Amino acid sequence: METDSDYICEETDSINSTTSSKSSTKIVETIIESIFDEWQEEDVDELTNNMYQLFETYHEENMILISSPTFYETMLEHVCQIQFQDLLAGNLCNQEDYDELYEFAKNTLEVYLDFAPYVRRSVVYSSTLNEQKNRQVEATAKKIKALQDIPQPKQKSKEWHEFRYNLISASNLWKALGSESQKNSLIYEKCCPLQTNQINYFNSTESPMHWGNKYEPLTVMIYEQMYQTTVGDFGCIMHQNYPFIGASPDGINIDPTNQLFGRMLEIKNIVNREITGIPKEEYWIQTQIQMETCDLEECDFVETRFLEYSDEAAFYADESREHLDKGVILCFIERTITANNQVAKSNDPVYVYMPLDVSLDKDTIAEWTRHQKEDKRETGLVLLNTIYWYLEEFSCVFIGRNRAWFEAAAPKIEAVWKTILEERVSGYEHRAPKKKSVRKINASIDDSTQSYMLENMPVTNSFCLIKLDEDGNVL
Structure with missing residues (x-):
């Protein structure tokens, strides 16, 4: 499974010394020309265990902060700074070794999270389904x-x-x-x-909220x-x-x-x-x-990016997309007859989504649309417009x-x-939200010049262009 900096692990027992030793050796092997080249294996194990302990303490003391997308990055920086200062104090590294220690800490955190008794923040779906292991x-x-x-x-x-x-x-x-x-x-x-x-x-049908509601059933x-x-x-x-x-x-x-x-x-x-x-x-x-x-x-967090074709012709011209990637939505409104026999339009649209297994050829879609119009006419709805959509992006976390x-x-x-x-x-x-004070602008007229004077005008950022000749004189 492909993961990012936020993910979930299963609850397991604490890390034992054998696991720690194997993992620390593997981490050091990934760093060439390392500051750890002259270290004994037990010294690397000690550093690794110290980091595990610091990660666990940070988790316990800052659990409320795991809602932040940068929780792991902040924890990593915190632990790395502590260990770096300790190593500097013991003359075990130099200032220029911080990046290498940070990489070591980053790899150590990855191993730690595989064993730690804490739920990771989130996991990005890969091509395989993230299935439950213990289904009840x-x-x-x-x-x-x-x-x-x-x-x-x-x-x-x-x-x-x-x-x-x-x-x-x-x-x-x-x-x-x-x-x-x-x-x-x-x-x-x-x-x-x-x-x-x-x-x-x-x-408004143009608002992000309406867009989200419209595409949620789809x-x-x-x-x-x-x-x-x-x-x-x-x-x-x-x-x-x-x-x-x-x-x-x-x-x-x-x-x-x-x-x-x-x-x-x-x-x-x-x-x-x-x-x-x-x-x-x-x-x-x-x-x-x-x-x-x-x-x-458990929860699957799904984000999508739907886009809409400019018209019917563009929809049929796009042959690069198939089922799940494109389709049709019919937008209906209530048909209300007024006293003057005029049709009054309701502002509340009703959307009907073409099933994903309906063929995308023009005749099949036209037949499906015709049936929907007949069915909705019986409930007082009329077709306002047809929306041709395609799925640009899909994420499941x-x-x-x-x-x-x-x-x-x-x-x-x-x-x-x-x-x-x-x-x-x-x-x-x-x-209550504080209202912005409205600046009162005073206007007066000069009788001698017949010109107006405006006072208390708001000051805005502005600039003045001055035209100069080749000698730098103002023209």
């Missing part, structure tokens, strides 16, 4: 059945909004663990009175096809022990015959940022809260549940919720 089908089935049986208020209803208002959802809980400014934003947001009658359910279809699985839809789940925490998973694998059974799914359909294979901090926290809330152990991290994070989350409850009563207005 019966226990997982009971958990999923319990989640499916949880009563759900009707989406967008008054009860639905009130339920979500009285908890912190996984998608924005990261703010409770962020900067003071981010905590302030979350507290203010949750303290503002809920006004369901003023909520607008529609967001991403699930592709994921199911790629891994031959079935993903179930779940509503908003409340944490059993912390009722102020909630999660709305994008899906859970519900096929008990599949190796992914019980694995959660979190989807991000990005618009313009880079897909690195390393989950951003707020997304990693979101997946941890989802696993913790649903009491499940495996994230394991980190119980130690949540144990460290829970008190901080609880403290923020306590503040929310208190300030809903005592007042929260002091947390």
Whole structure:
């Protein structure tokens, strides 16, 4: 499996001395003309074990920080600095040897993480499926059945909004663990009175949020096809022990015959940022809260980059892509007849996704489209436009549940919720975003020259072009 700086390992026993000796010898063999050339093997073993101990201490003392994408890099730098200063003090290396020691520490960290009793941050999928090694089908089935049986208020209803208002959802809980400014934003947001009658359910079809919602069902279809699985839809789940925490998973694998059974799914359909294979901090926290809330152990974090053809001709002209790589979405809107027999367009589009096993030839797609139009006409929907999409990029990263991290994070989350409850009563207005002061510009007229004088104009960065002759004189 190909891994990046963030990944998962299985829980194992502590590293023993035999393993340490073999691994340290292997590490030194990778460094040519090393500062360790004159060291005895036991000296290298001692350095390796010291680093293992420092890595373990850093883990224990800074577990809350593992949500950061740079956690391992920071830990590596921290340990390397400590060891480098010790070696300098003992005249065992010189200032110019730091890079070599850093490389040694980096290789040592890779070995350590294979044995350490800590869950790695994430693992990038390779060409092979990251399967569960110890599948507990019966226990997982009971958990999923319990989640499916949880009563759900009707989406967008008054009860639905009130339920979500009285908890912190996984998608924005990261703010409770962020900067003071981010905590302030979350507290203010949750303290503002809920006004369901003023909520607008529609967001612009050009917004990143709408783009993500539009392509989420398609991403699930592709994921199911790629891994031959079935993903179930779940509503908003409340944490059993912390009722102020909630999660709305994008899906859970519900096929008990599949190796992914019980694995959660979190989807991000990005618009313009880079897909690195390393989950951003707020997304990693979101997946941890989802696993913790649903009491499940694994999550696949999927990122996609969908693009759209300019028109139908471009779609059929592109023969480089096949199933899973391109397809069709039909966008329908409600057809409402006004008193003047005019058609009023609803702002809330309804998307229908062409199945991935439908042939991509023009006649087959036209026939499928015709059937969809007939079916939707009976429900008062008319076709607004046809979207021709293609999948430019797909990333699937495996994230394991980190119980130690949540144990460290829970008190901080609880403290923020306590503040929310208190300030809903005592007042929260002091947390409102500060409005920018509007500069008042005064205008006066000079009667003698009939010219205007503007005062208090904002100063902006500017420059003046001066034309000079060949002798440097101003023209």
